[in-house]
Amino acid sequence: MELKIEKLDNYGRGIAYFNDKICFVENALPGEIVQVEIEKEYKKYIEAKVISYKKVAPNRIKEECPYSNVCGGCQLNHICYDDENKFKEEKVRDILKKFTNISTNIIKPIASHERDYYRNKIILHGKDGVLGLYQKKSNEIIPIIECLLVNPKINKIIHLLNKVNNGIDEAIIKTSNDNNQVMISVKGKVRDSSLLLQNSDVFILNGKCISQKKCIETQIGNKVYQEGIDSFFQVNNTLTKSLYDEVFSQIKGKNYQNVLDLYCGTGTIGIYVSSECQKVIGIDCNISNVLDAKNNKILNQINNIEFIYDKVENQIDKIKDIDVIIVDPPRAGLDKKTIHYLKKINPVKIIYVSCDPITLARDLKDLSESYDIKYIRLFNMFPRTYHVETVSVLTRRN
Ligand SMILES: C[S@@+](CC[C@H](N)C(=O)[O-])C[C@H]1O[C@@H](n2cnc3c(N)ncnc32)[C@H](O)[C@@H]1O
Incomplete structure (x- = not known):
């Protein structure tokens, strides 16, 4: 069916109406006319996905992330930063x-x-030799080699983890806010743990801290803060x-x-x-x-x-x-x-x-x-x- 998107909902989904029922459509912008397929129909609303764009909004931008619309992490890759704000x-x-x-x-x-490379933390999931992020609305894992949200140091470690992956179940990577210090925690099996130890300040393998340091430190203003792997820190x-x-x-x-x-x-x-x-x-x-x-x-x-x-x-x-x-x-x-x-x-x-x-x-x-x-x-x-x-x-x- 064809829908005209009226506005965005709180989750960045397009809102349209079909037979007086509200339809939520991911990756659709106000003013766009889209051909959709119903994914789920509930008593009061419909969730639909775009099959094709009949009219594209002038403010739509090209999605740079190769995992856009597959990975569940980002919902606004098709909106420029000003419009996002x-x-x-x-x-x-x-x-x-x-x-x-x-x-x-x-x-x-x-x-x-x-807009990009701002995060100091990522959690990767692993299964059957694949290391990556969860696919949208699923427990399937999509392999990733880079994420646009995390800082370059973390992307370097993602690359290393893919190289040494021999059955990783989960990997957490955190950095200090100046990106200088790196903390890695891996659950599962790796081929060469010394490579991870060499490239981090804190390295934890299956719950055991292998490195001398147990925490990383971050400077915010004139204060310095240590954080461990299980601690909360603003990302x-x-x-x-x-x-x-x-x-x-x-x-x-x-x-x-x-x-x-x-x-x-x-x-x-x-x-x-x-x-x-x-x-x-x-x-x-x-x-x-x-x-x-x-x-x-x-x-x-x-x-x-x-x-x-x-x-x-x-x-x-x-x-x-x-x-x-x-x-x-x-x-x-x-x-x-x-x-x-x-x-x-x-x-x-x-x-x-x-x-x-x-x-x-x-x-x-x-x-x-x-x-x-x-x-x-x-x-x-x-x-x-x-x-x-x-x-x-x-x-x-x-
Ligand atoms: C959004 S974080 C805020 C942390 C801190 N203000 C900062 O900027 O780093 C929320 C915190 O609430 C804590 N928390 C969650 N539920 C709580 C509860 N019922 N009582 C006390 N702390 C709680 C969590 O452990 C977490 O550290």
């Missing part, structure tokens, strides 16, 4: 309008840097500093006493802002993160920060006398108990770092009963994908 701004605006009464005028322009090499600077700008010079850094990971944001307050408490439920956070405190010679290893929801009711709360939860956002206690602790400011605009909107709606949402700034931390990071600043209403 506009799409992300529009998406956050639409979600706010749909789920809240918060004015969309508070959205600040998106911060972005580069964008350059924009992470801008994200942390945004949070810092909200704390700098304000004479705040106590700051709470919830979902603190390896303690990065808490340590980044620690010079601007009396005391910081960080909470995270991943032991690798908390151990790295405690080492990061020492590495940066910081005395006014403490880390608690637990779930936020188990600790939040024990906390009081806080001026600023920073939250950076996973995609699920904040749970009801945490929101309840955030309001009860009643800090003058809440800084909400989010990687999911839908759960962000849900939580802002709830928090806006007691807080004014001052602004939301977008960060294009994940170019070529539909994901977008945001920093929202909330101030207590008197």
